Amino acid sequence: MKKSLFTLEHARQLTEDTYELVLSGDTSAITAPGQFVNIELPGKFLRRPISICNWTEDALMLLVKVVGEGTKELVRCVPGTELDVLSGLGNGFDMSLAGEHPILAGGGIGIAPLYGLARRMLERGQNPTIALGFRTGKDAFYLEEFAALGCRLLIATEDGSMGVKGFVTDCIKAVPECDYVLSCGPLPMLKAVHSLPQLKGGQFSFEARMGCGFGACMGCTVPIKDGYKRVCKDGPILYKEEIVW
Amino acid sequence: MVNLAVNLAGVELKNPIIPASGTFGYGREYAELYDLNILGSFSWKGTTGEARLGNPQPRIAEMTGGMLNAVGLQNPGIDAVITNEVPNIAKIFQGPVIANVGGFSLEEYAENCRKLNDVEQVKILEVNISCPNVHAGGKNFGCDPKAAAEVTKAVKAATSKPVFMKLTPNVTDIAEIAKACEDAGADGVCLINTLLGMRIDLKSRKPVIANRTGGVSGPAVFPVALRMVWDVYEAVKIPIIGCGGVSSAEDAIEMMLAGAAAVEVGAANLKDPYACKTIVENLPGVCEKLGVTDISELTGGAHHG
Ligand SMILES: Cc1cc2nc3c(=O)[nH]c(=O)nc-3n(C[C@H](O)[C@H](O)[C@H](O)COP(=O)(O)OP(=O)(O)OC[C@H]3O[C@@H](n4cnc5c(N)ncnc54)[C@H](O)[C@@H]3O)c2cc1C
Ligand SMILES: Cc1cc2nc3c(=O)[nH]c(=O)nc-3n(C[C@H](O)[C@H](O)[C@H](O)COP(=O)(O)O)c2cc1C
Ligand code: FES
Numbered sequence: 001m002k003k004s005l006f007t008l009e010h011a012r013q014l015t016e017d018t019y020e021l022v023l024s025g026d027t028s029a030i031t032a033p034g035q036f037v038n039i040e041l042p043g044k045f046l047r048r049p050i051s052i053c054n055w056t057e058d059a060l061m062l063l064v065k066v067v068g069e070g071t072k073e074l075v076r077c078v079p080g081t082e083l084d085v086l087s088g089l090g091n092g093f094d095m096s097l098a099g100e101h102p103i104l105a106g107g108g109i110g111i112a113p114l115y116g117l118a119r120r121m122l123e124r125g126q127n128p129t130i131a132l133g134f135r136t137g138k139d140a141f142y143l144e145e146f147a148a149l150g151c152r153l154l155i156a157t158e159d160g161s162m163g164v165k166g167f168v169t170d171c172i173k174a175v176p177e178c179d180y181v182l183s184c185g186p187l188p189m190l191k192a193v194h195s196l197p198q199l200k201g202g203q204f205s206f207e208a209r210m211g212c213g214f215g216a217c218m219g220c221t222v223p224i225k226d227g228y229k230r231v232c233k234d235g236p237i238l239y240k241e242e243i244v245w
Numbered sequence: 246m247v248n249l250a251v252n253l254a255g256v257e258l259k260n261p262i263i264p265a266s267g268t269f270g271y272g273r274e275y276a277e278l279y280d281l282n283i284l285g286s287f288s289w290k291g292t293t294g295e296a297r298l299g300n301p302q303p304r305i306a307e308m309t310g311g312m313l314n315a316v317g318l319q320n321p322g323i324d325a326v327i328t329n330e331v332p333n334i335a336k337i338f339q340g341p342v343i344a345n346v347g348g349f350s351l352e353e354y355a356e357n358c359r360k361l362n363d364v365e366q367v368k369i370l371e372v373n374i375s376c377p378n379v380h381a382g383g384k385n386f387g388c389d390p391k392a393a394a395e396v397t398k399a400v401k402a403a404t405s406k407p408v409f410m411k412l413t414p415n416v417t418d419i420a421e422i423a424k425a426c427e428d429a430g431a432d433g434v435c436l437i438n439t440l441l442g443m444r445i446d447l448k449s450r451k452p453v454i455a456n457r458t459g460g461v462s463g464p465a466v467f468p469v470a471l472r473m474v475w476d477v478y479e480a481v482k483i484p485i486i487g488c489g490g491v492s493s494a495e496d497a498i499e500m501m502l503a504g505a506a507a508v509e510v511g512a513a514n515l516k517d518p519y520a521c522k523t524i525v526e527n528l529p530g531v532c533e534k535l536g537v538t539d540i541s542e543l544t545g546g547a548h549h550g
Contacts (some may be wrong), residue, residue, distance in 0.1 A: 001278070003518065045463055045516060046307045086518070209305040211314060212515040215274040217267065218290070218319040219305040221298075228298055228319075233274070 001088050001214050002029035006060060008081045014063070014141035018109065019075040020053075021062045025085065027055045032092025033117035034184075034205055034237050037062070038213035040084040041073050047086065048074065049210055049232070051184070054116035060087070063112040063142065089213050090236045093117055093182050093203055100126055103178035105168050105193050107133040107185025111142060113205060114184060118149050129154065129178055133168030133189065137161035169193055181240075191245055202240040206231050247532040248539045249525075251285070251507050253484050254407040254432035256341050256368045258285035258507060261540060262497065262525045265488050265511035266291050266345035266371065266411075267316065271330040275514070276337035279522050288343040288509060289330070291373050294353045296322035306444040306453040311463020311490070312512055313442050315456035318347050323357045331364055341368035345411070348372075354396050355403040362404055370406050371486075372396060375413025375438040387413035387438075390425035397429035407432035409486060412477075415441050419473045420480035427481045435486035435509065436477060437470045463512040466490040471503050478504025478545050492520060494527035498535070501543040 006025030013019055030052060037060065038047040048070045054061040066072050077083070093113075098121070104114045111132050121128045129152040134140045136159050146153055154171035155163025164170055168185070169192045172178065176198050183193050184205035194204060208231040211219030215233030222231060224242040229235055249260035264275070266288040272281055281287065299319030306313040321329070323346070334342060344367040348354035354372060361367050374396050375387035386392040393410065400408050410426040412419055414437035423434045439460025444453040452458070470489025477485055487505025491497055492513035500508045513520040532540055 001518075003278075040516070043309075044307065045309075045311050045512075046305070047516065209303040211305045211312060211512075212268075212274075212518070214518060216270045216518075217305075217314070217515050218270075218299060218316045219314055220302075221304075221319060222302060223298065 001086055002026065003084070003086050005082045006085045008077045008079055008083065009059070010079055011075055011077065015139055017066045018141050019064050019066070021064060021075065023060045023062070023083065023085075024058055025060060027057060027060055027087060029088030030055050031088060032094070033120050034093035034113045035088055035090045036236060038086040038089055038210070039074065041070050044070050044073075046211065047213060049089070049213055051113040051205070052116060053112040054119060061116075063109060065109040086213055090232060091234065093237055095121055095124060095126065097180075097201070097203070098126060098182060099180050101129065101178055102126065102180040102182055103129045103131055103172055103175060105131045105172055105181050105183040105185070107168050107189040108135070108139070110185030110189070110205070112184070114182070115142060115145060117182060118146070118151060122149060122151070127151070129175055131156070131168050131171035133157070133171070133185070134162070135159070167192065169196060172196055173198070194240060194243060194245075199240065203237045204240070204243060205236045206238055207236065208232070247529045247537060248541075249528055251541045253369060253486070253507055254409070256407060258341065260285040260525055260528060261501065261505075261507040262521055262528070263288055263343065263486065263507055263509045264514055264521050265509035266373065268511040268514045271326065272334055272337050275518060278518055281338040282340060283522055283525050284338070284340065285507060286341050286343050286369070287338065288345050288371055289326070290320050291318050291345045291347040292320050292323050292326050292357065293318060293347045293349070294323055294357055296320065296325060301455040303453060303455055304459070306459060308442075308444065308461070308465065310465030311461060312515070313444060313454060313459030313461050314439070315454045315459040317456065323360050327360060327364060331366065334366060338366075342366045343369045343371050343409075345371045345373055348396075351395060351399040355399040358400045358408075359403040362406070368406065369409055370400065370404060371409045371411050371435055372400050373411045373438065375411055375415070385413065387422065388416050390422050393422050394425040394429035397426045397431045401430040409433040409435045411438055412436040413438045414469065414473055414489075420476045423477040424480050427483050431483060433484040433486065433506075434477060434481065435488060437466070437473055437489045440466055440469065462489065464490045464492055467496060471500060474500060474503040474505050475547070478548060494524050494531040497524055497528065498531060498543060501540070502545070502547040504545045504548065506541070506544050
């Protein structure tokens, strides 16, 4: 973990409530896709945890959905704004366990960490299939960016206005050869993905309300098969076999 | 040169700054960030006889100027702490350690303290009689002067180390509880623990915290804590560890002027993991500006003259 200042370079609106933010700063503490940052905002006591969508040596990309005051304030920052950031938090995805043809399954804002994950898997010579779920076509975002990676890309919307009508689980069922999943999204989605019999293994990114984000307060712990884990430090990625719902 | 050293019931601290229990774990996470030896001491996570998994999620809520928590005393239990954490603490911190202990019966408090007798680094026992989050199927020891005195006696009989009773602010007269602890043999008191509070989610119309209520801490409670330290200083002669909302060197000094011999810093560590280090580094400069050469002279300074 590192605490440092990042400068907002630009913010781009992607949908009615979702934004892409690019920040510049020292990303040396980030070691794996699926990790997150914890951002201090003026007037807010607790920091806001946001997944790392992608990063380079000196730039950090985030996708942020406005759900309350903090996220609203974050996307409203003007270029040049300095933000106090704890970076490189959490365990991140372990790509080495995912095999050659894993499926990355994301829902809504949960697609964010899958972008950086897919890029790094491609660099490693893995060939992921990407399945993204949204409520409607109007909510979909980052499709061009994902398409540009050249992976097989499957889209599902609940109302069928884009891609197949249904859920991200329907996309996964359509590719039965994929038996390892890396997944991020709302809890009901994670649960549905977790229950698919075709999956031999998988990694799931969890959320929790956090006090610190770096393992000190026990605010975020969840029970697992034999004990508990801190979502912020031992997670946010939990493994298929250890998860209890 | 400012002398930052303070004395807590015979235990010398090189400065008055102590991370508060529950916000510093057993030191591991912070030791990755800075050398803990800059600290006067640290108070480890409230430790009980058995391992505890704590409360259901969510456990955390936000508020203006602070936070609420209902962690529910999650900890690995006293035996696991002695086996797994104490040897690691020896590697990361060479100063005096404050062991925060919880309990749900007089016997458990006493037994937990007895088990720490042979742990050399532990120089002070901080006995948490004020857990507002935990359903113990009984009353809260810290809310009744008699019960507080009974815990004090039970613990004193089990240990030769200095005992500081950690008091809950959720009482009508905290000075009365402090006095009862002093009369029962406590070597000091530590206050305040968190204030009982709650938040409700507007959309779901349900409490944000699964446990319904949580403990309020952070900058918003500072004036409340300060007032209580003031009242307790007027009532007892034993040293006071002041705690609640401290987030700067100036806050720490104000807490000492109200009567604190040393100062604990809690929620501020969660927002800024370097908070305690920064406070220690800023103390000499702030003291110099105020013409203070020996920080321990500040204790109770607002009461005289
Ligand atoms: C590991 C992790 C990764 C995340 N990644 C992203 C991401 O990439 N993009 C994105 O838009 N959002 C992400 N979130 C969710 C994001 O943290 C919340 O939407 C945000 O904290 C809400 O803040 P607010 O002030 O707008 O909302 P409010 O509801 O006003 O927040 C009140 C309090 O609740 C907390 N809170 C509210 N919702 C959540 C939540 N879902 N998870 C954790 N804490 C919450 C806030 O941090 C704050 O302390 C992530 C959460 C976690 C835990
Ligand atoms: C997440 C969290 C966990 C805590 N756990 C304990 C605990 O285990 N034992 C205890 O005596 N106090 C515990 N406390 C209380 C603090 O030690 C402190 O008394 C209180 O938070 C007020 O100080 P602050 O405003 O600086 O945080 C906890 C506080 C927080 C925020
Ligand atoms: S949020 Fe503090 S331990 Fe995870």
